[in-house]
Amino acid sequence: MTTTTTLLARVFFPGKTKGKAKTRSSRAGLQFPVGRIHRLLRKGNYAERVGAGAPVYLAAVMEYLAAEVLELAGNAARDNKKTRQALPQFSFSLTRARVFSRSVSLVATSCFYLVIIPRHLQLAIRNDEELNKLLSGVTIAQGGVLPNIQAVLLPKKTGTGGSGKGDKASQEY
Numbered sequence: 001m002t003t004t005t006t007l008l009a010r011v012f013f014p015g016k017t018k019g020k021a022k023t024r025s026s027r028a029g030l031q032f033p034v035g036r037i038h039r040l041l042r043k044g045n046y047a048e049r050v051g052a053g054a055p056v057y058l059a060a061v062m063e064y065l066a067a068e069v070l071e072l073a074g075n076a077a078r079d080n081k082k083t084r085q086a087l088p089q090f091s092f093s094l095t096r097a098r099v100f101s102r103s104v105s106l107v108a109t110s111c112f113y114l115v116i117i118p119r120h121l122q123l124a125i126r127n128d129e130e131l132n133k134l135l136s137g138v139t140i141a142q143g144g145v146l147p148n149i150q151a152v153l154l155p156k157k158t159g160t161g162g163s164g165k166g167d168k169a170s171q172e173y
């Protein structure tokens with residue numbers, strides 16, 4: 001029956017044939033799944049009805065926040081020099097030296113990539129004022145704490161210039 005209806009549609013509406021299916025995420029230019037978010041909004045009993053634009057907007061906001069956190073965490077991973085070497089990938093190149101002889105050269109190319117660990121996420125979020133405020137109630141497992149030393153606990157700076165009567169070594173009494 002579906003083939004008959006498609007044939008009839010082509011006969012009576014020649015310009016109205018269906019093209020290749022396009023996801024709502026690709027229409028909106030997003031990576032996050034708009035259809036899945038729409039389904040979850042409907043099933044979650046947040047409201048009786050969910051408009052068509054709501055999941056697109058929510059997906060865009062979630063994608064922006066994820067990109068922001070990942071960019072800052074990647075910078076933190078780069079600053080901490082947390083890289084991991086991938087398995088060497090071998091590329092074969094066939095070169096023809098003479099008409100009948102071939103030589104195979106094996107070239108190993110190693111690549112390094114950044115590894116983002118929970119510590120980098122913690123540093124990224126807590127060092128950014130707005131993200132810290134947004135995620136203030138969130139605990140990141142294996143994230144650690146921000147390095148912070150109170151000013152009163154730091155050693156006092158002594159003046160190195162000039163020798164006056166009041167200058168004494170820190171251990172003299």
